[in-house]
Amino acid sequence: MITRRQVIAGAPLLVSAAPPQRPKIAxxxxxxxxxxxxxxxxxxxLIGYGWNGEHHKPPMDLVSLxxxxxxxxxxxxxxxxxxxxxKGYPSIAEALTLGTGKLAVDGVLLIGEHGRYxxxxxxxxxxxxxxxxxxxxxxxxxxGRAAPVFNDKHLSWHWPWALxxxxxxxxxxxxxxxxxxxxxxxxxxSVEMPDGARVREALCVGYGGVDSYDFHALETVxxxxxxxxGGEAGVEWLHAYRGENFWKAMAEGVWSKDLMEAAxxxxxxxxxxxxxxxxxxxxxxxxxxxxxxxxxxxxxxxDGLKAAILLMxxxxxxxxxxxxxxxxxxxxxxxxxxxxxxxRTTLANFFTPLxxxxxxxxxxxxxxxxxERTLLTTGLTAAGVDSxxxxxxxxxxxxxxxxxxxxxxxxxFWRT
Amino acid sequence: MxxxxxxxxxxxxxxxxAQHMGDRLxxxxxxxGRWHKPDLQVxxxxxxxxxxxxxxxxxxxxxxxxxxxxxAAALRQGGEKLAVDAVLLIGEHGEYxxxxxxxxxxxxxxxxxxxxxxxxxxxRSVPVYNDKHLSYRFEKAxxxVDQSRRxxxxxxxxxxxxxxxxxxDVEIPLNSEIEEALxxxxxxxxxxxxxxLEAMxxxxxxxxGGETGVKSVQLIDGEAVWKAGEDGRWSKxxxxxxxxxxxxxxxxxxxxxxxxxxxxxxxLRKLVKAPAAYLIERNDGLRTTLLMLxxxxxxxxxxxxxxxxxxxxTQFFLSxxxxxxxxxxxxxxxxxxxxxxxxxxxxERTLIVSGALESCLQSRHxxxxxxxxxxxxxxxxxxxxxxxxRG
Numbered sequence: 001m002i003t004r005r006q007v008i009a010g011a012p013l014l015v016s017a018a019p020p021q022r023p024k025i026a027x028x029x030x031x032x033x034x035x036x037x038x039x040x041x042x043x044x045x046l047i048g049y050g051w052n053g054e055h056h057k058p059p060m061d062l063v064s065l066x067x068x069x070x071x072x073x074x075x076x077x078x079x080x081x082x083x084x085x086x087k088g089y090p091s092i093a094e095a096l097t098l099g100t101g102k103l104a105v106d107g108v109l110l111i112g113e114h115g116r117y118x119x120x121x122x123x124x125x126x127x128x129x130x131x132x133x134x135x136x137x138x139x140x141x142x143x144g145r146a147a148p149v150f151n152d153k154h155l156s157w158h159w160p161w162a163l164x165x166x167x168x169x170x171x172x173x174x175x176x177x178x179x180x181x182x183x184x185x186x187x188x189x190s191v192e193m194p195d196g197a198r199v200r201e202a203l204c205v206g207y208g209g210v211d212s213y214d215f216h217a218l219e220t221v222x223x224x225x226x227x228x229x230g231g232e233a234g235v236e237w238l239h240a241y242r243g244e245n246f247w248k249a250m251a252e253g254v255w256s257k258d259l260m261e262a263a264x265x266x267x268x269x270x271x272x273x274x275x276x277x278x279x280x281x282x283x284x285x286x287x288x289x290x291x292x293x294x295x296x297x298x299x300x301x302x303d304g305l306k307a308a309i310l311l312m313x314x315x316x317x318x319x320x321x322x323x324x325x326x327x328x329x330x331x332x333x334x335x336x337x338x339x340x341x342x343x344r345t346t347l348a349n350f351f352t353p354l355x356x357x358x359x360x361x362x363x364x365x366x367x368x369x370x371x372e373r374t375l376l377t378t379g380l381t382a383a384g385v386d387s388x389x390x391x392x393x394x395x396x397x398x399x400x401x402x403x404x405x406x407x408x409x410x411x412x413f414w415r416t
Numbered sequence: 417m418x419x420x421x422x423x424x425x426x427x428x429x430x431x432x433x434a435q436h437m438g439d440r441l442x443x444x445x446x447x448x449g450r451w452h453k454p455d456l457q458v459x460x461x462x463x464x465x466x467x468x469x470x471x472x473x474x475x476x477x478x479x480x481x482x483x484x485x486x487x488a489a490a491l492r493q494g495g496e497k498l499a500v501d502a503v504l505l506i507g508e509h510g511e512y513x514x515x516x517x518x519x520x521x522x523x524x525x526x527x528x529x530x531x532x533x534x535x536x537x538x539x540r541s542v543p544v545y546n547d548k549h550l551s552y553r554f555e556k557a558x559x560x561v562d563q564s565r566r567x568x569x570x571x572x573x574x575x576x577x578x579x580x581x582x583x584x585d586v587e588i589p590l591n592s593e594i595e596e597a598l599x600x601x602x603x604x605x606x607x608x609x610x611x612x613l614e615a616m617x618x619x620x621x622x623x624x625g626g627e628t629g630v631k632s633v634q635l636i637d638g639e640a641v642w643k644a645g646e647d648g649r650w651s652k653x654x655x656x657x658x659x660x661x662x663x664x665x666x667x668x669x670x671x672x673x674x675x676x677x678x679x680x681x682x683x684l685r686k687l688v689k690a691p692a693a694y695l696i697e698r699n700d701g702l703r704t705t706l707l708m709l710x711x712x713x714x715x716x717x718x719x720x721x722x723x724x725x726x727x728x729x730t731q732f733f734l735s736x737x738x739x740x741x742x743x744x745x746x747x748x749x750x751x752x753x754x755x756x757x758x759x760x761x762x763x764e765r766t767l768i769v770s771g772a773l774e775s776c777l778q779s780r781h782x783x784x785x786x787x788x789x790x791x792x793x794x795x796x797x798x799x800x801x802x803x804x805x806r807g
Contacts (some may be wrong), residue, residue, distance in 0.1 A: 034673040043674045050660030053719060053729040055677035075672055188733070189806050190585035265446040268735040276471055278436050278738035280443050281451045322449065333449035337583070337733075344736055345663035345715075346670050415584050 012173035013146040015365060023060040023106035023362050026095045028132050030115035031069045032076040035341060037113040037152050038067070039075060040351040041358075045109075046083050049352045052416055058359045062086050063105060066095040068128070069115045092135040103143035107362035108136055111152040120157075122389045124211045124382070130156035133165050137172070146174035148365060150358040153180060154215050154378035159399065162378045166371060177358060177367040178374035180216045182319055183223030183413065184357055185350035186337040188266070190415050192227075195407075198326035199228040203255055203308040205263035206319040210295060210311075211385050217309035218297070218377040218384075220319050220336050226373060226407040230303055234401045238299035238380060239394035240387035246294040254298055255308040262322035262331035263310075269317040282315065290314045297384040302401050336413075353414035368412045372405035379403070418457040419501040419754050422490045424527050426464045426510035428472040433508040433547050434463075435471060436743050437750075441504070442479050445744040448807050454751045459500060462490040464523065465510045487530040498538040502754040503531055506547040508607075515552070517777040519606050525551035525560060532563045541569035543757060545750045546766075548575060549610050554771035554791060561767050572750060572759040573766035575611045577716060578618030579749055579804050580742035581733040583661065587802055593723035594623040597704045598654035600662070600717045605708070606773060609694065612706050612716055614769045615732045619718055620704055621765060621798040628699035629793035630772050635780040641691040641707070650693060650705040655679055657719035657729040664714040678712060687711045694776045695786075699793060745805040760803050764796035 025045060029038035042065065048057035066089050067076045080088045089095040098104040112129035119125050129151060140146040149169070155162035155178055169176035193199075202225045206217035226232045241249040249255070264270060264281070272278055273286030282290065295311040317340075322333040339345040357368045379400040387395045421441060425434035438461075444453040461483045463472045476483045484490035493499040507524035514520050524546055535541035544564065550557030550573055564571035588594065597620045601612025621627045636644060645652050656679045659665070665676045667687045678684040687709075694706035719729035735741045753759050771792045779787050 034671075039673050047675050048677060049675040050662070053657035053660055053727045055656060055660055055680055186583050188581045261451065262449040265449050265451055267446075268739055268741050270446075270739055272738060276430050276435075276474070277439060277443065278431060278740065279440070279445065279744070281446075331449060339663040341673065346665055346673070347663050347675055348673070349663045349675075352675075 012171070013140055013144060015146050015148070015174050019363060019365050020106055024063045024104065025060050025107045025109065025362060026064040026105040027062060027066070027109040027111065028092050028095060028136065029065070029067045029111045030113065030117070030127065031071060031074060032067050032079070033071060033073045033114070034075060035348065038111045040348045041109060041111055041152065041355055044351060044355040046079065046086065049355065051352065051356060058355070060107070060359070060362055064089050064095040064098055066092050092132060093139050096136060096139040103139050103145050103147065106147050108147055108149045109358070110136065110149060113153050122385050124157040124385055126157060130158065130161035130165060137168055140172060140174065146172050148175035148361050150361065151176070151178040154178070154374060154381055156378070157211065157382065159379055159382050162375065166375045169371065175361050175365050175367050176371045177361050177369070178371050179377070180219040181350040181354040182216045182220045182336045183369070183411070184353040186414050187334045188337050189334055191334050192411055192413070193224040193323070193332070194325070195227050195409060196229045197227060199225050199305055200324040200326065201256055201259060201306045202321070202323035203259050203263060203310060204319060204321050205260060205267070205310050205312055205316060207311055207313050207317050210388060211381065214295070214297065214309060214311060214384055215377060215381045217311065217319060218380045219373070220321050221307050221309060222373050222377050223411060224321055224323060225305060225307060226405070227411065228305065231406040232372070232376065232404055233302040234403045235376065235380060235397050236300050236302050236401050237394055237396050238297055238383040238387055240384050240392055241296040241298070242388055242392060243293055245392050246296050247288065249296060249298070255296065255310070256324065259322040259324060259331050260310065262333040263320035264316065266320040266333050266335040267316045267318050268335065271315050287315060297380065297387070299380060353412070357412055369408050370405045372403055376400060376403045418455045420459040420499065421456050421502045421504055421754065422460045422462070422500040423458060423504045423506070424462045424487055424490060424531070425506040426508065426512070426522060427467055427470065428461070428463050428475065429467060429469045429509070430471065431738060434506045436740055437506060437547065437747055438504065440744060440747040442475065445747055446741060447744060447748050456502070456751065456754060460484055460490040460493050462487050467510070487527060488534050491531060491534045498534055498540050498542070501542050503542060503544040504750065505531070505544055508547055517774070517781050519552040519774070519777060521552060525553070525556035528560050532567070535567060535569065541567045543570040543753050545753065546571070546573040549573070549766055549770040549773065551770065552606070552774060554774050557767055557770040561763055564763065570753050570757055570759045571763045572753045572761070573763050575614040576742040576746035577611050577615035577732045578765070578802065579745040581735070581745070581805050583731040583733050585806050586728055586730045587804070588619055588622045588720065588722060588728055590622050590798060590800055591624045592622060592725065594620055594702060595721040595723060596651055596654060597702070597720040598650055598658055598718070599706045600655070600658045600713065601706055601708050602710050602714055606777060609706065609708055610769065610773050612708070613694065613773055614766065615716055616704060616706060616718060617765050617769050618802055619720060620702065621796070622802065623702065625700055626795065626797040627764070627768065628795055630768060630775070630789050631697045631699045632786055632788050633772055633775045633779055634695040634784065634786040635692060635776040636695070636784040637690060637692040637780065640784065641693040642685060644693055644695070649695060650707065651721070652679055654719040654721065654727065655707065657727045658717040659713065661717040661729050661731040662713040662715050663731070666712055666714070684709070684712055696772055696776070749803060761799045762796045764794050768792060768794040
């Protein structure tokens with residue numbers, strides 16, 4: 001029995017050394033409508049998914065579900081009816097204790113994406129990931145036991161809170177994973193950044209908005225560059241460019257044109273710039289015509305590596321990576337492929353490898369990739385917002401400058 | 417000097433095969449993370465039909481070549497002798513009649529024959545790529561291949577499915593013992609079943625002993641398809657494996673986004689109103705099946721049981737419209753043949769598929785009768801690497 005004093009002193013909580021044969025999982029969600037992250041993730045636990053040529057059912061039971069905002073089109077009521085062994089609970093604590101007063105699950109899904117939450121003055125959507133996490137930790141602490149947690153997408157929008165989430169997981173020593181599906185989805189081509197590569201510059205050409213898809217682009221870059229020689233070292237500063245400043249930065253070579261072009265040549269969704277052509281490479285003039293409000297975050301790692309993400313809305317609708325690596329004449333490039341519904345597919349199957357990685361953590365107690373990746377990209381996302389908010393000034397990021405970690409030997413992207 | 421190319425096509429209109437393949441020769445295409453500009457020059461174009469939206473004259477003006485009134489003139493650039501170094505023959509799209517088997521009578525053989533006539537008269541031949549299957553009729557298809565062998569010009573044909581990206585990026589090792597194979601396709605006959613058959617062929621041709629030819633075919637549809645599955649004439653396990661690679665199950669996935677085990681749940685039968693099974697038996701005993709499952713999914717997936725490797729399954733990735741980057745994968749192979757003078761994979765792949773498809777359609781026409789196909793004893797060896805896009 002762990003005393004309250006020990007908890008306050010920050011003694012690690014007990015995570016059962018050998019996870020149970022069939023873990024019980026709780027899902028804590030903001031909302032659960034079709035194509036929401038909760039639907040993609042929780043459904044895969046409830047129903048299973050295609051994996052390695054089978055319909056794979058995770059060897060665990062999703063026993064409880066808590067949804068913060070149940071809207072008109074919410075699927076959680078019908079899912080609860082359809083899967084009676086999953087129970088809905090009125091609070092996070094009860095979903096974790098199953099009404100017993102003590103932690104009664106072996107893994108927690110924290111999905112704080114989608115739903116009606118206000119934006120702050122910087123435009124950040126205040127998804128309550130930190131708040132949910134606090135509730136979860138409260139149960140861990142009062143129970144003297146913790147369980148692995150997966151946090152979908154970035155940690156809190158508010159850096160001190162994000163850091164606190166990370167530090168809490170370290171202090172209480174429970175397995176913690178987070179992030180986007182971009183690092184784990186299919187790649188076309190199916191290539192791996194060589195372990196220990198000397199990466200000179202890296203970028204992602206992606207799309208989407210600030211404080212949303214920028215995070216996916218940052219994770220795209222990070223899952224690749226973290227494999228470089230010396231491992232991840234942290235990030236010293238970030239400079240965001242938007243609109244006219246984007247074009248100016250591009251003209252000045254703030255990021256390498258050849259890397260940008262390599263990434264664009266990996267796109268499957270390059271908007272044709274001329275009528276009657278289905279797949280042409282845009283000139284600078286046509287890029288200017290096609291792209292709406294482009295955004296770039298350019299940032300420098302503590303070991304000198306320069307990286308950038310380019311949100312090229314109007315030009316592409318996919319995430320493409322390119323890097324300059326010593327020993328290669330041509331840029332190293334690939335696409336992180338998202339089979340995105342509803343236009344092209346019915347299943348957002350990029351959630352499949354994400355769920356599979358989370359499942360492995362629930363089964364073994366070992367995260368398959370370090371949460372420091374997402375701690376860093378969380379900080380970069382917020383720094384991007386700050387830089388834009390402060391008039392597109394370069395922002396120093398001393399709080400990110402020492403986030404150093406080693407990448408797993410094998411990256412965990414989908415290739416089987 | 418860039419090699420000179422003649423494009424011979426049925427129509428040249430936005431999103432027709434001629435447009436998205438021909439344009440890649442004119443303006444380049446994405447390849448290995450670069451915008452690749454082929455060292456080729458399109459010098460002539462023949463279009464059989466000029467429907468509304470025809471782009472032939474517009475392209476000719478912009479890129480400095482001529483549209484010729486006949487194939488011979490296009491091949492000779494209006495002169496006396498063959499004046500090109502390569503031919504891109506695209507007999508797809510356009511208004512052509514259908515025969516009683518439901519085949520669109522695209523004039524690929526007829527175009528090809530005119531090329532051969534010019535080659536013979538002018539005493540020189542050049543590489544020819546024929547888009548999609550060869551002729552709708554096996555005798556004509558075989559004649560096409562025989563001419564290329566007789567006259568010694570490189571010939572490549574077929575679909576982009578064998579060379580597009582695969583999800584996952586799997587390659588069946590050459591000389592594997594393939595025990596059974598199954599392909600899932602969608603769309604109409606005979607354009608889309610052809611693509612699916614050729615995708616499957618690019619996998620099964622890698623088996624030990626190579627391709628030995630097709631012994632018999634049977635095309636059944638409706639309830640008989642499910643019964644054949646129950647009777648073990650095709651493998652439900654392989655179907656589950658193939659469908660596990662789909663990103664587009666219909667029905668409940670469409671309604672509420674959920675993943676599905678279409679076979680295990682029984683939903684498959686509800687979704688597919690008109691299933692068709694193309695049961696194709698090979699001379700070495702291998703059973704290969706194409707299931708056309710309209711209503712169930714919208715993508716092309718494959719599974720095979722391979723000795724020592726278990727079940728190998730993948731999706732042939734048809735990347736989004738309008739870029740259709742899968743056609744860039746194919747054009748890079750065509751360009752390779754034009755430049756090196758060697759076809760990167762054997763045209764027999766397309767020959768056997770052309771014939772198997774025709775025989776399947778005859779089987780359907782005869783009420784699903786099983787047909788022996790001694791004429792399809794097409795034997796060939798697969799290339800060491802299947803050459804799908806992976807770089």
